[in-house]
Amino acid sequence: GAVVSQHPSRVICKSGTSVKIECRSLDFQATTMFWYRQFPKQSLMLMATSNEGSKATYEQGVEKDKFLINHASLTLSTLTVTSAHPEDSSFYICSASRLEGSRNTEAFFGQGTRLTVV
Amino acid sequence: GEDVEQSLFLSVREGDSSVINCTYTDSSSTYLYWYKQEPGAGLQLLTYIFSNMDMKQDQRLTVLLNKKDKHLSLRIADTQTGDSAIYFCAGKNQGGKLIFGQGTELSVKP
Numbered sequence: 595g596a597v598v599s600q601h602p603s604r605v606i607c608k609s610g611t612s613v614k615i616e617c618r619s620l621d622f623q624a625t626t627m628f629w630y631r632q633f634p635k636q637s638l639m640l641m642a643t644s645n646e647g648s649k650a651t652y653e654q655g656v657e658k659d660k661f662l663i664n665h666a667s668l669t670l671s672t673l674t675v676t677s678a679h680p681e682d683s684s685f686y687i688c689s690a691s692r693l694e695g696s697r698n699t700e701a702f703f704g705q706g707t708r709l710t711v712v
Numbered sequence: 713g714e715d716v717e718q719s720l721f722l723s724v725r726e727g728d729s730s731v732i733n734c735t736y737t738d739s740s741s742t743y744l745y746w747y748k749q750e751p752g753a754g755l756q757l758l759t760y761i762f763s764n765m766d767m768k769q770d771q772r773l774t775v776l777l778n779k780k781d782k783h784l785s786l787r788i789a790d791t792q793t794g795d796s797a798i799y800f801c802a803g804k805n806q807g808g809k810l811i812f813g814q815g816t817e818l819s820v821k822p
Binding site: 705 | 745752753754755756757800804808810813814
């Protein structure tokens with residue numbers, strides 16, 4: 595199956611600093627990547643959809659100035675949590691869809707990043 | 713809006729079969745997926761089924777789809793302790809977004 599690599603797997607940062615999380619599709623080109631946030635014992639909450647070469651589409655209630663998404667190439671999307679606060683502590687997961695013909699079929703997920711803001 | 717519902721917990725004994733159920737509301741979902749999440753890890757795609765199929769079997773996994781009732785199930789045969797994890801069903805809506813259920817925590821007792 596396709597591989598999506600997410601880095602770092604864990605990060606601890608001080609309140610007020612910014613953190614960048616990378617999501618790479620290793621063996622396929624991903625025109626679309628998704629960023630999710632997961633709270634303990636809960637499902638995944640979609641934050642934004644990232645399309646290569648264009649601005650990300652954010653879900654309602656997600657601050658685009660706080661969660662900066664860049665999808666500069668077909669294999670890399672980054673999420674930057676700016677001016678992080680303790681309430682931003684969470685598990686962040688990216689996924690990438692593989693294009694088959696004209697259709698996006700399966701979504702493959704990264705390993706997730708545990709962000710702790712102290 | 714779209715909604716996907718799952719029971720939260722399932723406990724089985726090693727060697728038994730596990731059946732995890734899921735209901736969804738969006739009948740336009742083209743693909744329906746089952747993902748497995750182990751503690752502290754991302755989601756692993758287990759299997760998926762196209763909406764025009766009733767059943768799909770892949771080794772120990774069997775997916776059943778009842779489109780009329782909008783019901784999806786995942787059966788794991790000969791459940792092992794390594795199968796203990798949280799299982800998410802998800803549907804892909806017309807906008808291409810995955811809509812996840814709450815996850816079912818499967819506990820396998822030796």
